[in-house]
Amino acid sequence: MSTLSIAQRTPVNFYVPVSAAAGAFAGLLVGTSQGSTIIGVLAGAVILAVLAFGATTLLAERPARWGILAAFGLAGLLIGALPGLIVGLMFGWFFGWFIFWLFEGRYRVGLPPYLTMGQVLWHYTFRVICGAIFVFLITPILVVLPLSFNAQDFFTFTPEMLAFDPAGYSLKHYRDFLTNDAWQDALRNSLLIAPMATLLSVSFGTLAAIGLSQPHVPFQRVIMAVLISPMIVPLIISAAGMYFFYSRIGLQGTYMGVVLAHAALGIPFVIITVTATLVGFDQSLTRAAANMGANPVTTFFRVQMPLILPGVISGGLFAFITSFDEVVVVLFVGSAGQKTLPWQMFTGLREQISPTILAVATILVVISIGLLTVVELLRRRSERLRGMSPG
Amino acid sequence: MTDATQHSGPMLAADGTPLKRSLARALRMQKIRALMLIAPLLIFVLVTFILPIADMLFRSVENQIVRDTLPKTVIALQDWDPASGAAPGEPVFAALAQDMKIAVEAKSHTRLGSRLNYEFTGAASLFRKSGRKVKRMDLDTDAPFKETFIDIDKKWGEPEIWKTIKRYSPAYTNGYFLNSVDMRKGADGAEARPENQRIYIKLFGRTMVMSMVITISCILLGYPVAWILANLPMRQANLLMILVLLPFWTSLLVRTSAWKVMLQQQGVINDTLVWLGLVADDARLIMINNQFGTIVAMTHILLPFMILPLYSVMQTIPPTYLRAAKSLGANNWTAFWRVYFPQSVPGIGAGSILVFILSIGYYITPEIVGGTKGVFISNRIAYHISSSLNWGLAAALGTILLAVVLLLYWCYDKVVGIDNVKLGG
Known part of the structure; x- marks a missing residue:
């Protein structure tokens, strides 16, 4: 990819019709929402064609783009007040950029010069498709955030919210979450269960991972399969089995039972991440420590543990998330006394009680962004450490 | 050379025992130490997880x-x-x-x-x-x-x-299993149930078909995304990767509630369509509590499980191959279909099996957005455990589902190897 094309101005009979087509498409949407599709399409095409020709021949790029932005903003304001202004500004910014992107031939920059017109078109169509898929991935999560500030008890945007009226927004669902006993009990249960389960699975899991990464382990594949199985078996089956078995031995409906069940579900994640970290661990370091007189316990805590700590922590985070986010097993193994946050959300969704769920969801999204950052930082640190260790 | 000829007997270790035996003992010690480290966890998993599963298998035939x-x-x-x-x-x-x-x-x-x-x-x-x-x-x-x-x-x-x-x-019966494949014990052995009582075969079939549809939609949506992630410069790809990992890390309940918000009749999608004038206000689309709702929500939830394995496979395909194919005269499509696609098939295989396995056992999402037409076999299992209290039938249905999943995992192990399970990029 050494020789890339440079921007070259395009002829009028290229950029004006393309701009007009884009305008027609935008006009289709605006026109339909305003009542007349055909007028919208025609007006859009004409406006964009005129704008494209006028802006490129009469003005320099910067004033032209500001002008287009302002014009569209004003038009939006006239049609639909404050929300209209925002939509108008978005359209204005896009078309200003789009016209000059076409006119200056910037769309060719960064692409191999030998591409045909069709290939360039496909390149950008493909980008647009991918963009749409990313929108599909992220929109549901983004939609929840503003809705959690809804002043009404609705699961949808109210007219006040769309008009950016401050009266349409409130923190009442957050207040409800913080003061409602049911939600607070659920939060407390989640915070009691998840750390205990994490502690159990991390301590047992790290030991076992160290054992598994020794050079000569009999039945390694079978043991690995057994230890990974909680991740493989569908949750509903684990839940059913645990429900049957734990009610036989009197653990069903107890705090202990839920902790044990969640610890079992978290173990595969600890095993996988810690064994992956141990692959990069230099076994001669433990021999060196032993050589200098350290006993196995000292060796483990002073030499091995600090080096594999990132793996252990990210395994622990996975286990924590598994327990914190788990609902199927706790539904069956737990009883009303062990109602966790996801369980409370689940019942809320089934009976559709209040948008407090959305407030909780927003808090959880923020937490998961935080955890994602932590895991990513740990992974980088681990890779750096691995790069430093010899071998 | 002289050393070897001087000692005619077996080689000795420092303490005088034959080296072979000494080594064997050291190896045995090593094995025992490794097993001792694994033992606590193994016992823990056996008691908290494997025994419950065994109990379920037992209950599916028990009839005392x-x-x-x-x-x-x-x-x-x-x-x-x-x-x-x-x-x-x-x-x-x-x-x-x-x-x-x-x-x-x-x-x-x-x-x-x-x-x-x-x-x-x-x-x-x-x-x-x-x-x-x-x-x-x-x-x-x-x-x-x-x-x-x-x-x-x-x-x-x-x-x-x-x-x-x-x-x-008798103390043991195959009655529950016959029941879960829409049969019953008749006068002489198994017989089919009457037409109007057959539900499980249909439900298993629907679970399979819907999981297949979800898997195919995941391939269709995941392939372009994985491609663009693998072919963009590192910095941009990492930024876009966040958009894939954020849903992956977000609570399942959050994503399911988001889809409920999006899809319901007074929901965001319908509101937008009405606002755009594409749909009349009194003809809002019914997108929830049916199969469509389940498929859309589950495709969204399982998409990262398709993108991540696809991405890791595509990263290993050199981009020069495509350019070489084109310089030899292939057009875009031929170059992709004959050169790039065959190399990405392992990723599709891994992702598909993963998504398929996860989706046939799903419970929460179908329960919330699936209504009555969009539920899976797992919802029926949950119903028999908590509402109808027919635990034996629940256990038999669970056993069949477990067998299907284990069979698929066996395939997964053959295709990619169980050790290659990766978490979040």
């Missing part, structure tokens, strides 16, 4: 309730010929009276009634009714019992209930 509750009756029934077309004789009824007397004391007759009710509709009320009367019965004076029982309920005089008791008297 009939012979435990009616021990004498079961023995007395051995001489009765179901083909005779008549109710058994007085000895059987006498045995039944004795058994019922004990069962009523222990209040276990209603449980037996509801157990037999799964196979013979009306058994629950029959046992409850008879239990009340048996309580007042005097075993020594009230003979003959046959008339007494038939007086309580005419069903005792018909052979059907006796056939059911006799059929389910």
Whole structure:
């Protein structure tokens, strides 16, 4: 990819019709929402064609783009007040950029010069498709955030919210979450269960991972399969089995039972991440420590543990998330006394009680962004450490 | 050279034992140490997880309730010929009276009634009714019992209930499994249930078909994304990766509630469509509580599981191959289809099996957005555990599902290897 094309101005009979087509498409949407599709399409095409020709021949790029932005903003304001202004500004910014992107031939920059017109078109169509898929991935999560500030008890945007009226927004669902006993009990249960389960699975899991990464382990594949199985078996089956078995031995409906069940579900994640970290661990370091007189316990805590700590922590985070986010097993193994946050959300969704769920969801999204950052930082640190260790 | 010729005996370690034995001992010690480290966890997983699964497998065939509750009756029934077309004789009824007397004391007759009710509709009320009367019965004076029982309920005089008791008297039964494939134990072995009672085959079929649709949509949506992630410069790809990982890390309940918000009739998508004028206000689309809702929500939830393996495979495909193909005269499509695609097939395989396995066992999302038409077999299992209390049938359905999943995992192991399971990029 050494020789890339440079921007070259395009002829009028290229950029004006393309701009007009884009305008027609935008006009289709605006026109339909305003009542007349055909007028919208025609007006859009004409406006964009005129704008494209006028802006490129009469003005320099910067004033032209500001002008287009302002014009569209004003038009939006006239049609639909404050929300209209925002939509108008978005359209204005896009078309200003789009016209000059076409006119200056910037769309060719960064692409191999030998591409045909069709290939360039496909390149950008493909980008647009991918963009749409990313929108599909992220929109549901983004939609929840503003809705959690809804002043009404609705699961949808109210007219006040769309008009950016401050009266349409409130923190009442957050207040409800913080003061409602049911939600607070659920939060407390989640915070009691998840750390205990994490502690159990991390301590047992790290030991076992160290054992598994020794050079000569009999039945390694079978043991690995057994230890990974909680991740493989569908949750509903684990839940059913645990429900049957734990009610036989009197653990069903107890705090202990839920902790044990969640610890079992978290173990595969600890095993996988810690064994992956141990692959990069230099076994001669433990021999060196032993050589200098350290006993196995000292060796483990002073030499091995600090080096594999990132793996252990990210395994622990996975286990924590598994327990914190788990609902199927706790539904069956737990009883009303062990109602966790996801369980409370689940019942809320089934009976559709209040948008407090959305407030909780927003808090959880923020937490998961935080955890994602932590895991990513740990992974980088681990890779750096691995790069430093010899071998 | 001289050393080797001097020692004719076996090589010795420092402490004088033969080197071979010494090494073997060291190896054994190493193995024992490794096993000791693994043992606590292995025992933990066996007790908290493997035993419950085994218990479920056991429950799917276990059927001791009939012979435990009616021990004498079961023995007395051995001489009765179901083909005779008549109710058994007085000895059987006498045995039944004795058994019922004990069962009523222990209040276990209603449980037996509801157990037999799964196979013979009306058994629950029959046992409850008879239990009340048996309580007042005097075993020594009230003979003959046959008339007494038939007086309580005419069903005792018909052979059907006796056939059911006799059929389910062994300690183990395949009845639950037959039930879960829409069959039942008939006079001579298994027979199909009547047309209107067949639900499980259909449900298994629907679970499979919908999982397949979800998997295919994941391939269609995941492939372009994985491609662009693998072909963009590192910095941009990492930024876009966040958009894939954020949904992956967000709570399942959050994503499911988001889809409920999006899809419902007064929801965001419908509102947008109405605002754009594409849909009339009184003709809002019904996108939730049906199969469409389940498929869309689950495709979104499982998409990262498709993108991540695809991405890791595509990263290893050199971009020069495509350029080489094009310089040799292939057009875009040929270059992709004949050169790039075959190399990405392992990623598609890994992602598809993963998504398929995850989706056939899903419970939460179909329960919330699936309504009645969009539910999976797992919802039925949950129903039998918590509502209908037919645990044996739930266990049998679970066992079949487990068998399917394990079979698929075996395939997964053959295609990619279980060790290659990766978490979040």
